[in-house]
């Protein structure tokens with residue numbers, strides 16, 4: 001079984017969130033819009049998602065930590081499942097110019113609005129489908145805050161595929177440890193389908209024979 005890491009959490013904690021404000025702002029309609037993962041989700045009003053996901057360099061520290069944690073070589077092969085606009089892959093490419101990056105996402109808008117320099121390495125695909133790669137193709141497979149957007153019955157293939165195509169793997173999902181965090185998560189989440197405690201995620205990872213690392217982000 002993998003390790004519990006603490007790499008994305010410091011970034012996640014930097015954002016201030018008005019939980020009750022979101023819950024009382026026509027949230028049902030906002031969830032319906034967000035789940036299309038279109039322009040509104042990425043670059044529309046904050047009530048639909050990111051509220052304008054422009055790149056500000058915040059993923060550099062995460063890429064550095066992952067390179068160090070997995071001792072990635074200069075020519076590492078990296079896959080990002082649910083890469084969104086590909087900001088983390090962009091940072092990997094800057095830090096390891098000879099690495100080979102691949103990313104996919106369900107959001108055509110996200111991919112279209114990725115950084116020009118890395119767009120050619122991204123393609124539309126669903127995390128819950130069988131991946132078009134051989135066993136152990138990648139030195140590292142990452143999936144950051146994507147898999148909780150899948151239903152339980154979709155998680156099985158997604159987790160097993162990440163396990164199959166990567167030598168190392170790192171999954172980050174939303175979770176909750178107590179009633180306060182469940183309340184906050186339910187207020188904040190627009191696209192989440194799988195609301196689990198860390199013990200439940202770990203049970204599920206074991207159930208699907210996942211041996212990689214993981215991290216949970218909480219809404220404290």
Ligand SMILES: C[S@@+](CC[C@H](N)C(=O)[O-])C[C@H]1O[C@@H](n2cnc3c(N)ncnc32)[C@H](O)[C@@H]1O
Pocket residue numbers: 037081082083084085086087104105106107110125126127128143144145146149150
């Ligand atoms: C919170 S965003 C994270 C994006 C990116 N990993 C990042 O950290 O910037 C969640 C991502 O999951 C993607 N997503 C949601 N459901 C998906 C699915 N079934 N297959 C692939 N990607 C999915 C969304 O389009 C979005 O890019």
